[in-house]
Amino acid sequence: MAIVLGTPAVDGVREAIAALREWQYDQAPMQLHSGDIGWNYRLGTAETAAAVRTWRRDGRILAVGMLDSPTLVRMTVAPDAFQDEGLARRLVEDFSLPERGVLPEGAVSIEAPLGLLLHDLLTKEGWGVDTPWTPLFRGLAEPVEDPGVRIRTIGPEQAEDFADVLRSAFDTSRPTREYWHAMSAGPFYGDARCLGAYDDQGNVTAAVTVWSAGPGKPGLVEPMGVHQHHRGRGYGRAITVAGAAALREMGSSSVRVCTPSSNVGAIATYKAAGFEARPEVRDRIRTA
Structure with missing residues (x-):
């Protein structure tokens, strides 16, 4: 055929x-x-x-x-x-x-x-x-540790917090609160959890969105970011651990993410959150 x-x-x-x-x-x-x-x-x-x-x-x-x-x-x-x-x-x-x-x-x-x-x-x-690029994986058969910081589920009232972290973490002006509203209005947001980490003053420090593929299937981190003003304080590890815990609650068997191998800080953050690195992968390119 x-x-x-x-x-x-x-x-x-x-x-x-x-x-x-x-x-x-x-x-x-x-x-x-x-x-x-x-x-x-x-x-x-x-x-x-x-x-x-x-x-x-x-x-x-x-x-x-x-x-x-x-x-x-x-x-x-x-x-x-x-x-x-x-x-x-x-x-x-x-x-x-x-x-x-x-x-x-x-x-x-x-x-x-x-x-x-x-x-x-x-x-x-x-x-x-x-x-x-470096793929990283974490199994979810065992309970996930406490992230150690205040975690909130991102809803309509926190949409600007979500956008603020993305703008800062990825050094871009594109994300707005409408990013979250459009994503959450999509037909597959029931497979997702969007979480924010907050400091003792109530400032948003990091955010993550995780996606389930169903019970017994690996989930995905897409995206995770830490606000530039709060880097180096463990918030990346904390929000990633919180995302892993949310996926386990949804029945995911594991969680995965892939990041450029040159981004040594991101790789270190994921490893600190219990992920293991797998062999590197590369996109195929045609230059002309």
């Missing part, structure tokens, strides 16, 4: 999310998670649907991608299709030909999990590798 590339309508994103949830398991490599699409809802419902791509054979979704930017697609495939040659060849074609509507001409990137036949074919086609 032929493989069909599609961009789902707004309602069709649910099916892509369901596939991503099903494909998560503790031994899986770092890969696109349902929470990645959930986090994208901060940009709007129609915008999120327009960023999603699916590849189907005989009606079944075999691969899901999300355009994190016009030149970066993050994707994964069904566990039983990692070595599917027909799918891998179709993916290479769709990523290489701008008229297919996935990536444009010029410099572009693909984030894909280790173990895909796709990587071998991209190498043969001359695609290179980008700078390394």
Whole structure:
């Protein structure tokens, strides 16, 4: 059967999310998670649907991608299709030909999990590798320790706190309180918890959003940040521990995150919160 590339309508994103949830398991490599699409809802419902791509054979979704930017697609495939040659060849074609509507001409990137036949074919086609990222994991079979600071669930009244941390942590002016409102109004926010850490004066110091893929599945940290005025005081570790505890309450079996290997501070924070680093991963890149 032929493989069909599609961009789902707004309602069709649910099916892509369901596939991503099903494909998560503790031994899986770092890969696109349902929470990645959930986090994208901060940009709007129609915008999120327009960023999603699916590849189907005989009606079944075999691969899901999300355009994190016009030149970066993050994707994964069904566990039983990692070595599917027909799918891998179709993916290479769709990523290489701008008229297919996935990536444009010029410099572009693909984030894909280790173990895909796709990587071998991209190498043969001359695609290179980008700078390394470090995946980190923490199992949630055992109870999670107390974070040691005041933690609040972020709701409408704390939306500005959430935005303030993101602006400061990631040195950008883009996040506003509408980020939280749009994300929380999305159809998959029931899978998420958004938490803030506060100091003794009631100032927000850090924030995290975590996403469940369902009971017995690994959850995702996306994003976590510490306000610049409160760095170096353990708030990053504390909010990450709080996020892990929230995922355990939701039934998650583990929690994962991936950060640039050059961000040694973030890696140290996650390790302090009980995460273990896994082998580095790299995006595939085409420079021209």
